[in-house]
Amino acid sequence: MMRKKTWGIGPVAVALCALATGAFGEPIHTRPDEAVLASFDIIETTIVTQGETAVFTTRVRGEAGKDKPDATGRFEGSSVYAYVWPTTLDSGAIGFDRAQGIVALAVTFHPDFDDAAYGGVNRHIWHPHWVVLAKDAACGGGLKVVDIPKGAKPKVPPTWPNVPLLIDSPDYKTTFRSDAVQVEIPVSLITGIRGASFDGVASGLKVNGNLHAPLLCVSDVFKVASGNLSLPGKVSPQK
Template sequence: MKNLLPAMLTAATALTLTSPGLLGCDVKLNNDPKLAKSPSLKITGATVEHLKDLDLMVFSMNLEGPAGDTVPKKAGQLDGAPVLAYVFPTTLKASDVGMGKAEGIVALAITSHPDFDDTPLWDENANGRYDDDKVIYHTHWALLTKDDRVPGGLSVKEFKKEDKTVVLPPTNCGMPMYLDAAGHPVVTKGNTIRAIVPAYYLRNKTEFKFDAVTCYMQVNTSCMAKPMLGVYEVYSVASKDLSLPYKTK
């Protein structure tokens, strides 16, 4: 089946730009209140290690409970779709992950969202289909920007479709946001979730600082007063203040 996400988002974005009265709208949240107490979202530690023998960067997040054991409930549509994320904000530059000279916080996000599949190139559950891996935790590179319109204070940076200066990797998600689906493997074992990234994908930048965050994000395609993908609730921050104090090993 053809992935319909880009077309749906294009239509929804066009609607927000042409419909009256949307500047005063608000976003109805679909987050489960129980998530805030889930031990699977409470961070106890995080590391990013460079395995020289394999030339791989291993992003690891340790939790109080089983890693990846908690997933969001389905909303039934793209607008308002919940996204649960284990996020590694870094000091990498946008150009290090193929996003040109754009300004923002480069972050590796391990996400689950049961309402849509935004990785049409990858078959994460290995069943021969490429459009049914929605709820399975998978990786994205995202460029985050400060955004006071949402409680979490951050959103994925957006751009106008007609902007010809935008640079994205060919594995981008097809949405007018700095969001890439490079297909890096995700491994969960016990209370640890890991993402495996080839060092060459980061232009061999193996030394940088980072932090670790678990949060609730939500898709918005109907209210132009809010971001298309914003952070609405932060569950845990490794550094407590998002200062990105940790260094790669």
């Protein structure tokens, strides 16, 4: 059985919103924890630049991507599993309005709905998203994907999937190899990625059963690379 940590608003949201930029530590190494499901037991997290490509990598104790949420047959109340890299990037760097919240890259799997760009189908594969997170005490993990209020017309990137959330569905190369998940993104598409700070998280999210805001909550935190979401990693060129 997977041990699920349901963290209140204090430990998760406060640590993330602090966005500690003074710490260094690339890669972030993490002790294995037999109490965490092996596919989510993070042991190493990195973001490096290789020339003009930013490479996001998370290694786990087991087989990355092996475990997926059960299908419910409904959108409302359905679950999402995710490998997440929270960062100090500004939301303007990924095509949204500036200063909207905490920018994170997430590789997700959700069997009950599609949220690909341009109406594409992605419910049966692991796939990447940019998400903007904010504190919300209504969520078990203290954080939500930022909602877009009805009638609002915020700036969104071209691959926004037309859902009322600050979420983007770009088509980045995403690879699972044994114990690692890796995403490759052109540096030119992420303003400020060089020198940004980061962390690693394995988490569960849940769609609100009433389809009201908050629509998509961080519901469970399976493991945090730093242990306290202090964002100790620093994006640097690969040595």
